[in-house]
Amino acid sequence: MGFFGQAIATFPDLRTAENTRYSIRDAALGAFSVFFNQSPSLIAHQRSMELSKGKSNAGTIFGVHQIPTDNHIRSLLDPAEESLLAPAFGKVFEQLHAEGKLTGLRCFDGSLLVALDGAWFHNSESVHCKQCNYREHREGRTTYYHSAITPVIVSLGSNRVVSLEPEFIWPQDGAAKQDCELLLEHRYNCILTCKYGSNSCLKKWIDEADAKLDSNEHFEKHWDGKRRRTRRYRFANGVPIRDDENALTVNWMELAILGEDGTPTARHVFVTNHELTRENVAAYVDAGRSRWKIENQHNNTLKTKGYNLEHNFGRGKEKLANLLLSMNLLAFPFHTMFELSEPRNRLIRKTLLRRDRFFHDVKALTQYFLFDSWNALMRFMLERLDLEDPGRIAVPVK
Numbered sequence: 392m393g394f395f396g397q398a399i400a401t402f403p404d405l406r407t408a409e410n411t412r413y414s415i416r417d418a419a420l421g422a423f424s425v426f427f428n429q430s431p432s433l434i435a436h437q438r439s440m441e442l443s444k445g446k447s448n449a450g451t452i453f454g455v456h457q458i459p460t461d462n463h464i465r466s467l468l469d470p471a472e473e474s475l476l477a478p479a480f481g482k483v484f485e486q487l488h489a490e491g492k493l494t495g496l497r498c499f500d501g502s503l504l505v506a507l508d509g510a511w512f513h514n515s516e517s518v519h520c521k522q523c524n525y526r527e528h529r530e531g532r533t534t535y536y537h538s539a540i541t542p543v544i545v546s547l548g549s550n551r552v553v554s555l556e557p558e559f560i561w562p563q564d565g566a567a568k569q570d571c572e573l574l575l576e577h578r579y580n581c582i583l584t585c586k587y588g589s590n591s592c593l594k595k596w597i598d599e600a601d602a603k604l605d606s607n608e609h610f611e612k613h614w615d616g617k618r619r620r621t622r623r624y625r626f627a628n629g630v631p632i633r634d635d636e637n638a639l640t641v642n643w644m645e646l647a648i649l650g651e652d653g654t655p656t657a658r659h660v661f662v663t664n665h666e667l668t669r670e671n672v673a674a675y676v677d678a679g680r681s682r683w684k685i686e687n688q689h690n691n692t693l694k695t696k697g698y699n700l701e702h703n704f705g706r707g708k709e710k711l712a713n714l715l716l717s718m719n720l721l722a723f724p725f726h727t728m729f730e731l732s733e734p735r736n737r738l739i740r741k742t743l744l745r746r747d748r749f750f751h752d753v754k755a756l757t758q759y760f761l762f763d764s765w766n767a768l769m770r771f772m773l774e775r776l777d778l779e780d781p782g783r784i785a786v787p788v789k
């Protein structure tokens with residue numbers, strides 16, 4: 392994990408005299424190994440292995456010289472800004488791009504779809520830190536929480552996702568501007584989900600223009616696996632989102648799934664800056680709908696298997712909560728990089744079918760056996776699965 396090593400070398404070292412036993416590097420590698428292995432108990436197990444065998448997988452696989460306690464990890468990493476991990480996110484992305492590994496994730500027009508989703512974590516009414524957002528309730532209670540936008544590259548034809556650097560939301564950020572204004576200001580291409588009727592100006596414009604939309608309306612028959620459904624696509628380019636002359640305009644599209652009597656049973660509305668045509672509207676609607684896919688796939692993985700790890704280290708006083716969330720998210724593109732670039736890892740993952748099965752096995756094996764390296768662990772798994780060794784590792788773990 393050379394990219395990770397480079398990023399943590401920039402972490403501030405504010406160690407005091409009584410806290411010099413463990414290095415910042417060991418604390419960071421120790422924390423990351425927990426997220427990388429998806430194993431909250433990793434530190435405890437490796438410490439006991441170190442006691443009994445004099446060595447542990449935390450050292451051989453992850454390069455930790457001396458395994459710090461959770462307390463030490465908390466205090467040593469607390470001063471580090473999560474933005475110090477940004478270069479690692481960038482470099483993993485660049486490497487995947489340079490090796491052509493993102494090609495399979497590209498959508499119909501060659502672009503990458505990045506789904507933006509919000510995540511709330513560290514909700515508490517009692518424990519809080521300096522970076523907490525808070526909400527005051529009427530009856531006097533206060534809820535403290537952290538939140539972040541977690542961008543993820545998704546693809547229509549693949550289950551593979553690549554998470555990008557999260558953007559943390561601060562109390563002062565507010566929401567005066569609409570998402571699409573912010574995105575367009577920064578010249579991003581975007582497709583945004585739009586609740587029918589949620590933007591009154593847009594709704595008024597569309598309702599009034601309904602009659603004129605004839606030329607931009609067409610129907611397609613679609614087999615949904617059970618029955619034939621009619622899909623009605625409608626779109627309009629250059630629709631103002633506010634009721635004033637200088638308002639930003641967006642391109643609007645709608646897919647309605649029609650019941651047998653022709654009334655819509657489901658409606659999907661999006662706005663985008665892509666110029667819509669009769670030929671491309673279905674593809675853009677599909678791209679917009681793929682957003683829900685991460686809700687079902689990736690974010691569930693993050694929420695059920697990732698975010699629960701926040702309890703492992705607890706919360707720091709300064710910056711730890713956001714740093715650990717970033718580290719947790721960073722483990723995912725590292726997994727993707729390993730899976731795509733490393734033949735042994737890829738073959739084992741493919742054979743075990745599920746990612747949780749893979750990590751379950753890695754967790755159990757590293758708890759009981761000492762391996763010389765990640766490579767040695769992969770070789771062991773290949774052998775026991777009766778698989779032919781496809782070749783050596785391309786990506787260093789340490």
Ligand SMILES: [Zn+2]
Binds near residue numbers: 520521535536537
């Ligand atoms: Zn906090």
